[in-house]
Amino acid sequence: MxxxxxxxxxxxxxxxxxxxxxxxxxxxxxxxxxxxxxxxxxxxxxxxxxxxxxxxxxxxxxxxxxxxxxxxxxxxxxxxxxxxxxxxxxxxxxxxxxxxxxxxxxxxxxxxxxxxDPSVFVEESATLEPIQIFPNPAKSKIHLNGLNARSQSYTIHSLTGQRVDSGTILNEVDVSHLVRGTYIIELLGEKPKRIKFQKL
CATH class of the missing domain: 2.60.40.420 (Cupredoxins -  blue copper proteins)
Known part of the structure; x- marks a missing residue:
């Protein structure tokens, strides 16, 4: 004790x-x-x-x-x-x-x-090819610029670390089903990238 x-x-x-x-x-x-x-x-x-x-x-x-x-x-x-x-x-x-x-x-x-929560929040990854999300904040869809026409697997997590979505992306993701808040999208692959965005 x-x-x-x-x-x-x-x-x-x-x-x-x-x-x-x-x-x-x-x-x-x-x-x-x-x-x-x-x-x-x-x-x-x-x-x-x-x-x-x-x-x-x-x-x-x-x-x-x-x-x-x-x-x-x-x-x-x-x-x-x-x-x-x-x-x-x-x-x-x-x-x-x-x-x-x-x-x-x-x-x-x-x-x-x-x-x-710093134990689950990860800053945007530093990469040679920056990925941009727009619009940010978004209401229904987020577009990712910089994927070079390659489809990638992704996951979306809340700030508490809960996985709320996953799939494959070419250049946009439907986020209309997410509740209002801040999220992290992680682009999976050889060099994973994590980017924060807000859903209105």
């Missing part, structure tokens, strides 16, 4: 050491979160701070979860100046998180952060 406790403590420390804090600024001058889209690793912290040089926000804002992955903890933080200067959130589930400032949502004060 003691060994299990020591192992858990070590893993907890190791995850904490590797985590990063990412900042989103709250700009009430134009009702914006800057940046309004960000990608972070599972275990990282996201924090909201006033935009530098603008002082504390002059009006009430909220940082309210709108659409989040199943199993994720929701958040609804009311930010009132001058006492409140930051809000932090540590996501525990990979996926896409959409949030809003409730009083200013009609002004498009909205944001999104994507949480990827």
């Amino acid at each position: 003691k060994k299990v406790f020591i192992l858990l403590a070590f893993l907890s420390f190791a995850l904490h050491v590797k985590s990063t804090t990412h900042t989103v600024h709250v700009w009430d001058g134009y009702f914006q979160f800057l940046p309004n889209t960000i990608t972070i690793d599972l275990g990282d912290t996201i924090q909201w701070l006033p935009l530098p040089g603008t002082g504390a926000p002059m009006m009430v804002h909220t940082i309210t979860s709108d659409t989040i992955p199943a199993g994720a903890a929701g958040f609804d933080y009311t930010w009132q100046s001058p006492a409140d200067t930051f809000f932090r959130y540590v996501p525990t589930v990979a996926g896409i998180y959409e949030y809003v400032c409730t009083p200013h949502e009609s002004y498009n004060m909205v944001g999104t952060f994507t949480v990827v």
